[in-house]
Amino acid sequence: MLELKSVRAGYGSFQALFDVSLEVRQGEAVSVIGPNGAGKTTLMRVISGLIRPTAGSIAMEGVDLVATPSYRIVEIGIAHVPESRRLFPRMTVEDNLRMGGFTPAARPKFQERLAVVYELFPRLRERRRQLAGSMSGGEQQMCAIGRALMSEPRLLLLDEPSAGLAPVIVEQVFDLVKRLRAGGLTVLIVEQNVQQVLRVVDRAYLLKAGSIRAAGTAADLLASDTIRQAYLGV
Amino acid sequence: MPVFDLFLLEALINGIFLGGVLALLSLGLNLIFGVIDVVWICYAELIMFGMYGMYFLYTVYHVPIVLAAAVCIIGVGLLGVLLHALVIAPLLGAAPINQLLATGGVLFFLQSAATVLFGVEFKNLGLRLPVLKVAGMFISYSRLLAFAAALIGMVLVYLFLTRTYTGAAIRAIAQDRQIMPLMGVNARRIYLITSALGGALAGLAACLLVLQYDVHPFVGLSFGPITFLICVLGSLGNFGGGFLAAFVFAEIISVGGLYLDLEWGYVFAFAFFIVMMFVRPEGLMAKRS
Numbered sequence: 001m002l003e004l005k006s007v008r009a010g011y012g013s014f015q016a017l018f019d020v021s022l023e024v025r026q027g028e029a030v031s032v033i034g035p036n037g038a039g040k041t042t043l044m045r046v047i048s049g050l051i052r053p054t055a056g057s058i059a060m061e062g063v064d065l066v067a068t069p070s071y072r073i074v075e076i077g078i079a080h081v082p083e084s085r086r087l088f089p090r091m092t093v094e095d096n097l098r099m100g101g102f103t104p105a106a107r108p109k110f111q112e113r114l115a116v117v118y119e120l121f122p123r124l125r126e127r128r129r130q131l132a133g134s135m136s137g138g139e140q141q142m143c144a145i146g147r148a149l150m151s152e153p154r155l156l157l158l159d160e161p162s163a164g165l166a167p168v169i170v171e172q173v174f175d176l177v178k179r180l181r182a183g184g185l186t187v188l189i190v191e192q193n194v195q196q197v198l199r200v201v202d203r204a205y206l207l208k209a210g211s212i213r214a215a216g217t218a219a220d221l222l223a224s225d226t227i228r229q230a231y232l233g234v
Numbered sequence: 235m236p237v238f239d240l241f242l243l244e245a246l247i248n249g250i251f252l253g254g255v256l257a258l259l260s261l262g263l264n265l266i267f268g269v270i271d272v273v274w275i276c277y278a279e280l281i282m283f284g285m286y287g288m289y290f291l292y293t294v295y296h297v298p299i300v301l302a303a304a305v306c307i308i309g310v311g312l313l314g315v316l317l318h319a320l321v322i323a324p325l326l327g328a329a330p331i332n333q334l335l336a337t338g339g340v341l342f343f344l345q346s347a348a349t350v351l352f353g354v355e356f357k358n359l360g361l362r363l364p365v366l367k368v369a370g371m372f373i374s375y376s377r378l379l380a381f382a383a384a385l386i387g388m389v390l391v392y393l394f395l396t397r398t399y400t401g402a403a404i405r406a407i408a409q410d411r412q413i414m415p416l417m418g419v420n421a422r423r424i425y426l427i428t429s430a431l432g433g434a435l436a437g438l439a440a441c442l443l444v445l446q447y448d449v450h451p452f453v454g455l456s457f458g459p460i461t462f463l464i465c466v467l468g469s470l471g472n473f474g475g476g477f478l479a480a481f482v483f484a485e486i487i488s489v490g491g492l493y494l495d496l497e498w499g500y501v502f503a504f505a506f507f508i509v510m511m512f513v514r515p516e517g518l519m520a521k522r523s
Binding site for chain 1: 417418
């Protein structure tokens, strides 16, 4: 479904990704794990077009994303929940969701998608007239994921969804990832919370200093010595 | 002081009328700053061109006044689009000081162009609107009209911003510019629409101001500085803050002018501004974050 080949990217003269290749297949949940500063967020941003690769190719079902204007990538079916949520803090929950359904294709389905999101997150329905910035971290994360789902994506990119949340909320977020995947959504998730994320995804890549150092099924990586020593502390 | 109350009331009412027009002026500037992150230093000069437009259409070519106003609003809206496309867009990535200097340059360009094209004489519509007598007070019909039209203009902008997808994108882009592509929003298109809207507001302001003031190439200096101060006092880019600050300023001008000369009203207003900058440098509605 999504295929990256030898992608290089960076900011100015700083290169963050070195020849990264990875693949996400239809219906899979895939994680990219790795330490702080490994280039995980850059990887997500290069897929959704927020930054452009300096070399390599990115394709979604054969559509070249590098040649697509960034604001059209969401129309292709990729929704990106950015790091630290990035809601519009002085807009209501419902207006934030409206922005998630901004594309011409999503507008006629607004009520339908809103019902789906409210079903998934009843708390958002209660808070729909509240300013997004006034909610708790967990509620904001729900709103950010809900906003991404408004465009009816086929591939959901989640960047550190558990960051800064209480353990019980983190549990809910990972549970949600499982449910979304069970519902047929393809998910690519970047996480530092390695042990927990590996329990909900099918496969994972280990990204370190801008390149892929290991790849495999979640079970294999959980069992692998390098991962265990480096990230699990056991 | 037996007649004190009536004069004070009249001044308060005039202050509210003036506040409506100042609020309209500040809304246009705030919209541009909030969305595009650029200050149109030449904003009042766009208004000046709109006032000349009204003068020529109505007084010289005898176009019906409502039609002239519509042409003027659309015309200044297009000027806003041109300003964005020719001057702002190429400088979006440049340092803020360069953007300020560029729009400052446009200010002098427009002033000089107006001097060459229209001369330095004061022109007016030659329209005499009646003065209403209500309960012993004199209420200027042109001020009342300007206030009502400004209010309608602001309500329309409010509805546009809150009821449409484009309006929601305009509010959103002012809060988080970088993630707009993730929503499927083409920021360049939103900038152009916002510039057209900012220009159209300047056009509407021109139609209202030309009812009360003569137009000349330097008329922008009468509204430009005070519009900036109002926007800063209301926290630059904050629409509600600008609205509130406009009425605060207008009442100080109007009531201050009641006891001394009208010019003293402005002195008090600017003094108030300076004091406020010490007390609340971020403006009345400093963002809490």
